[in-house]
Amino acid sequence: MNPQTYQVSTGFPYPLGATITDKGVNFSVVSEDAHQLYLCLFDNEGNEQTKIPFTVKQKDVWHIEVLSLQEGQHYGLRACGNFNPAKQQMFNEHKLLIDPYAKDLTEKLVWHKDQAAITSKGKIHSIDSANYVPKSIVRQIRTNPNRPDRIKLTPSSRALYELHVKGFSQNLPIDNELKGTYLGVITPAGINHLKSLNITTIQLMPCFSFMTERHLQQLNLDNYWGYNPISFFAPEPSYAKEDAITEFQTMIDGLRRAGFEVILDVVYNHTAESELDQSSVCFRGLDNARYYRHQDGKYLNYTGCGNCIDTYDSASIRLICDSMRYWVEVMGVDGFRFDLGVDLGRTDHNFTPKAPLLQAILQDPILSEICLVMEPWDIGPNGYQVGNFPKGFMECNDKYRDTIRRFWRGDLGVVPEFATRFMGSRDCFHKGYKTALNSVNYITYHDGYTMKDLVSYHQRHNLANMEDNRDGHGDNISQNFGIEGETDNTEIQEKRLNQQLCFIATLLLSQGTPHILGGDELSHSQQGNNNAYCQNNEITWLNWQETEARSAIQDTISTLMLLRKNYPILAEVHLEDDLLYQHVPSDHIQWLSEQGTPMKNDDWSDMNRHYIALTLATSDLATRFWIIFYNHDTPLDIPFPTDTAQVEVLYHTPGFTLSTKTLYCAYRGVFIGKIHH
Structure with missing residues (x-):
């Protein structure tokens, strides 16, 4: 079939991608440096039928309307231009390219050596790649007219729960065809579990269509986490039974109907095309020198x-903002968590909170109103920027993680910093400028130990990753309580469970926005693997077995989340010295020693201190809490705070006993009670 078979018109430049018109389909693609773009049409068996040259280039946008084409048409792109790797020009007409704005792909992208645009000798790779690249599909994506309304959260009630679609649903007691899928997440078993925790927000790990890296494929491993995207629009097909788009939308609608806000972990900082000699399947072939950062003929690999x-x-910038609006307006998500967010705030090299992409997001009437969470680092120059993003973004706070781990491990001299982290890390999220809720507090995340492993392993155990145990964090600030890994020793098991409860209780009583790693409530173990990105198996799939630990941890989360919702002061306290709250009455806080007396300078500077407590009272003094943290195992008798007639127990870890005027603490733990005068 030849190009003359199809009638064409000049079409229009926007919107970008494939748009169904009254006459056919309009195609619009950005490529500043290409000399010519071609639209390649394929039948449903993957046979290339014709190659049609784009007829108009307008402000770097190539566009053409092909008459009589219909929804469901498979297509790809080819780009002609200079092939000069030294100048980052990688045009190669032999390489079929995915439309960056394609909403659907015919299949999952799998790495193949013939996807490369360049040979090992630096020459143009002349083998055609069409057989090894998914075809883009013309789709008019529709939204459910009965889609549930977005959940309106008060910021102080928000709590994030990080969920991997497959890991969460693979072992759920559900129909086999739903295991590991979008639809599996919203089965009654999945929804009922999530609702039982009283959390508010589901943070989905990446669902952009992604590819397994070359080195993992050669090791017969998978990219399980999904942080290696090839499309910023098409959803990952391996999580779907049939249609990833409609099933993703159905999942979002189901979660929203159940009362959850849903945010999506997104990777806008790099793509699966990787190094120059690997895949050329989309951005690299269309305009490598424009889409990717480079200097002196080499990529700037800040990721x-x-x-x-x-x-x-x-x-x-346009691509990323268009993608974000699509996932919000069409696919239904309520916000985003940005992987390696510092890269999004760089100009030529350096980070600035006034970077154009960050400002574009914050001025957008849709994007500025959603939940935005930044991972505030990358590996480039000045790549650590915790607390430095514009105030429209929440930020993952690793300083909180490390300090809380050190405190509960019993490290010396940690109490002052523990208090700082507990109160919202005001050294990073400064009073008068940002609320403590900007701090996303976490103790575990996907990239590290699970909470069970944090209390069970002293060293990483990553041999299954096939990198001789060199990958992953070397210093995890962990504690194994005397035996490395699993044990039948009941005393150690009890200590490990108590430590997990202390972690969870600290997290949910801290000022800020808490983040819970999905599976921690089940006391899930990854067998000591702290970098399980390539483990698509029982290491990462959640185990839903009923255990004493699971029951205790789930009850703790549920109880303390309900407390946070009922008493917003537990998440955001209004202090007199914080100009951010000068328009509201001030709450009250007092730090106490184990003698029940106010903390003095000598108490704060005591390197051997293992105890810290506080009273927290609302501005009208109608509600007053007594909160205790103790990380040692020597028993304590703790007197009630001054002017306390009675203490109503709201939650405590094992080991506490309340008497008339004294609280007995047998060993390390967390306590919160309501004070009655």
């Missing part, structure tokens, strides 16, 4: 993944 998107380029 550690071989490339990074040039978020200082106008085409990339």
